Amino acid sequence: MSGLEEITEDERVRIASDFIKAAPPGEFKEVVNDVRVLLANDKLLTRASSIFYDYATEQFTTVKLDGGDALITKDGSLDGSKRFYDPRTGKSFTYNYLKNEANEVEEEEREQGEEEKWRTAIQEALAPYLDEFYPAHVSAVYGKVEDGQISLTVCIEDHKYNPNNFWNGKWKSKWETTFPIAGGYASVSGVMSAQVHYYEDGNVQLLSNKKVEETVQLSDPDKGAANIVEFIKKSETEYQMAINENYTSMSNTTFKALRRNLPITQTLIDWHKLHGFQVGKDIMNKS
Numbered sequence: 001m002s003g004l005e006e007i008t009e010d011e012r013v014r015i016a017s018d019f020i021k022a023a024p025p026g027e028f029k030e031v032v033n034d035v036r037v038l039l040a041n042d043k044l045l046t047r048a049s050s051i052f053y054d055y056a057t058e059q060f061t062t063v064k065l066d067g068g069d070a071l072i073t074k075d076g077s078l079d080g081s082k083r084f085y086d087p088r089t090g091k092s093f094t095y096n097y098l099k100n101e102a103n104e105v106e107e108e109e110r111e112q113g114e115e116e117k118w119r120t121a122i123q124e125a126l127a128p129y130l131d132e133f134y135p136a137h138v139s140a141v142y143g144k145v146e147d148g149q150i151s152l153t154v155c156i157e158d159h160k161y162n163p164n165n166f167w168n169g170k171w172k173s174k175w176e177t178t179f180p181i182a183g184g185y186a187s188v189s190g191v192m193s194a195q196v197h198y199y200e201d202g203n204v205q206l207l208s209n210k211k212v213e214e215t216v217q218l219s220d221p222d223k224g225a226a227n228i229v230e231f232i233k234k235s236e237t238e239y240q241m242a243i244n245e246n247y248t249s250m251s252n253t254t255f256k257a258l259r260r261n262l263p264i265t266q267t268l269i270d271w272h273k274l275h276g277f278q279v280g281k282d283i284m285n286k287s
Contacts, residue, residue: 009044016048021055024197025170026161052097053081060157060172062138063095065102069138075153087140114181115150119143121225129233134158151178166200175232179218188231189213192239210239
């Protein structure tokens with residue numbers, strides 16, 4: 001490669017992995033196909049495919065399972081690679097990243113301890129809220145007991161992909177809490193994220209996230225679940241309203257500072273009638 005230092009295979013794999021991990025929502029396969037063309041070496045692509053797990057779990061990728069939808073998350077991973085657990089159905093499956101398919105579906109035998117009461121209560125309390133505000137939502141509630149402590153994790157995902165109009169968008173949030181089996185007060189922390197990609201005659205992305213935390217009372221599964229869901233609803237509503245207000249403000253300030261809405265004459269130019277102006281005539285005479 002004249003004048004340039006030759007890129008090693010390891011560096012090519014790293015660059016390819018970075019491209020794949022940065023794929024916008026709903027465009028994973030397209031980016032992988034483009035990276036394959038750039039690499040022109042399927043062995044290197046196979047090495048780069050180790051990033052598929054990180055991408056799918058960070059995006060809360062959805063997959064069809066038993067007539068419904070399941071999430072691909074690190075909390076549901078059974079082997080850190082291809083096998084995942086869906087708490088809604090109680091089944092595990094292997095996930096094909098390129099085909100977005102669930103295979104080898106099996107009933108997962110798990111002991112039902114105290115955490116299952118809390119997990120079920122939150123799953124049921126969450127449903128009405130998600131049905132009201134998220135038209136295509138997919139969620140998963142995970143629970144476990146360790147050293148006398150119950151840990152609960154709530155994952156929420158909703159997306160709308162519209163490639164025909166050159167845009168895709170995703171919302172996701174994750175909520176975690178740990179507390180004694182007897183209940184009491186506990187800190188609930190959450191991370192909310194919105195990502196939008198618009199690519200008609202350009203390439204613009206929005207990636208916004210926010211972390212929140214609050215102490216809630218968890219006296220029993222039903223009341224505790226109601227308090228957690230109320231905090232989730234309050235936090236997500238405030239965050240979404242803040243995003244809307246921010247971009248309304250930007251339309252009136254930041255974007256206007258970048259370019260005038262109208263030319264200095266404050267009149268729109270009808271380019272189809274350009275020949276009617278003297279300048280237009282001069283341009284046409286010179287051409």
